[in-house]
Amino acid sequence: MSRAGAIAAALRQKVGKALALLQGxxxxxxxxxxxxxxxxxxxxxxxxxxxxxxxxxxxxxxTGRVANRWSQELARSATLRISAPADQRAAQTAKALEVLESTPGIASARALSDEEQKALLAPWLGVDLPLENLPVPVLIEVVESGGLDVEGLKQRLAGEVPGAVYDDHSRWRAPLVRAxxxxxxxxxxxxxxxxxxxxxxxxxxxxxxxxxxxxxxxxxxxxxxxxxxxxxxxxxxxxxxxxxxxxxxxxxxxxxxxxxxxxxxxxxxxxxxxxxxxxxxxxxxxxxxxxxxxxxxxxxxxxxxxxxxx
Amino acid sequence: MRVIELENVAYSYGGGELLSDISLRLAPGSFHFLTGPSGAGKSTLLKLCYLELAPTAGRVQLFERPSEGYSRDEVARARQRIGVVHQDCQFLDHLPLAENIALPLTVAGRDVEAERGNIAELLRWVGLEAHADALPPSLSGGERQRAALARAVVMSPDIVLADEPTGNVDWEMGQRLLQLLVELNKMGKTILVATHDLTLIRTAKSKVAARVLRISKRRLQLAGADL
Incomplete structure (x- = not known):
């Protein structure tokens, strides 16, 4: 008898014994x-x-599902924050999008609309927020596709978009996933x-x-x-x-x-x-x-x- | 050949020696009485014979094997060859008498249904056929003694050890139980009966060639001609 056959026979015997035990x-x-x-x-x-x-x-x-989801979703997304004087915001945003679109490893990059930013701030500052009167930075949602050289990207942004800060969420992602x-x-x-x-x-x-x-x-x-x-x-x-x-x-x-x-x-x-x-x-x-x-x-x-x- | 052999056996309990330097050999088909005053150690000696107790000195051999060589499973199998009539007639009170008598067959894995006829015959032999479905607590002392004897022999054991089998019964019932033991001996069973009932022993000696042993001052000796 092969080894697999012997194991199957032993298993059948064990299951038979267990059923006999339950049967009484x-x-x-x-x-x-x-x-x-x-x-x-x-x-x-x-x-x-x-x-x-x-x-x-x-x-x-x-919790396993949540940990995996957070880990996967956050690992693929990042935020570019542009804090610049009002007259430079549009130009820096356009430049940043240009840099991001030309960077390998970036699947998509999109600046959040005023409505989306208002929605983000609404839980803290209320719904009728005069966004134009506030020094709120422009947020660009970045989706990574893998293989991104984050350090290289940060250096390029520092040179071409001085008001940009690239945040890959790792600072707050790790404790969440750990929890x-x-x-x-x-x-x-x-x-x-x-x-x-x-x-x-x-x-x-x-x-x-x-x-x-x-x-x-x-x-x-x-x-x-x-x-x-x-x-x-x-x-x-x-x-x-x-x-x-x-x-x-x-x-x-x-x-x-x-x-x-x-x-x-x-x-x-x-x-x-x-x-x-x-x-x-x-x-x-x-x-x-x-x-x-x-x-x-x-x-x-x-x-x-x-x-x-x- | 010896079915039970005790060689210079001693047994101590609670710091005191109850039995000392006991030697006993039971040949197959022999009939022995064990007598002595209450507390002399008769029950203890029987328990040493069926390995419920281990000697503190000396050697016990059961079926020509030293007791210390028996595993727990082997002790159980050996007890299937020994019928014990216990002094307090241990029964399972939730089971009817017929099932109690069949208990040694059940635990030995024998087909009890196939043995129904034998069990009915055994109940007739001890005069309890009308009590087959009765629960043990509803039986009288004498009926319980007879039931214990029936259970002791249901496996057709080689040896029957009876501890005060007539202790709780009247004279007539005692004679009837004695007759059953004599019949078993004539079938070739080895019988050892512990009793302090000297009348019973005298009656038995007129029916069977029985040896009478007496425990006195912790030692075993052959009883005198007065018995």
């Missing part, structure tokens, strides 16, 4: 009495943690903490169930039950509960996110919180990861507890 074993499952409290606790914990995990995932993805990236990292850390909290809660619930069933475990050992048989009865139960609770929590969180206002209707960063396209498939991993977490947490708790029984 009617006879074996009955040996452990039903535990109402820990069952409800596990279901609720898994549901709540899955709900939070989906939101953390959405936050992480949204968005940090926010994405915090989303991922939150996901990790949620997974650890769920593991801790399930470990406590499993420990409680194991302690409550100490007599059952002793009886099972007495009649020849192997540790793995006893552990499996608990592991199966907690894995099924975590999967079910997390599935419900995930479904509710996805519904809540789907019902959030859309970014394009209201604008703003927070309304962009959500999934796009294939991103909607990612939350479906949460119940599976919850089940895997429950499986290992319960298994570890069960074997730790069984070591105390001869």
């Amino acid at each position: 074993d009617g006879q074996a499952d009955r040996v452990v009495p039903p535990t109402g409290f820990t069952a409800r606790l596990t279901l609720f914990t898994a549901g709540a943690m899955a709900f939070l995990a989906v939101f953390a995932l959405a936050l992480s993805l949204a 968005a990236s940090r926010l994405r990292l915090m989303g991922l850390v939150a996901l990790g903490l949620i997974a650890l909290s769920m593991a801790a809660m399930i470990t406590l619930a499993a420990g409680s169930a194991l302690a409550a069933n100490a007599r059952v475990i002793a009886t099972l050992r007495l009649v020849g039950a192997r540790d793995v048989y006893i552990a499996r009865a608990f592991v199966r139960r907690f894995t099924q509960r975590a999967l079910l609770g997390a599935a419900v929590g995930t479904a509710l969180a996805m519904l809540a996110i789907a019902l959030m206002p859309r970014a394009e209707t209201t604008g703003g960063f927070l309304t962009g919180l959500g999934f796009t396209g294939a991103g909607w498939l990612l939350p479906l991993l949460v119940p599976i990861l919850a089940a895997i977490t429950a499986f290992w947490a319960t298994r570890a708790a069960a074997f730790r507890s069984l070591r105390q029984v001869t």
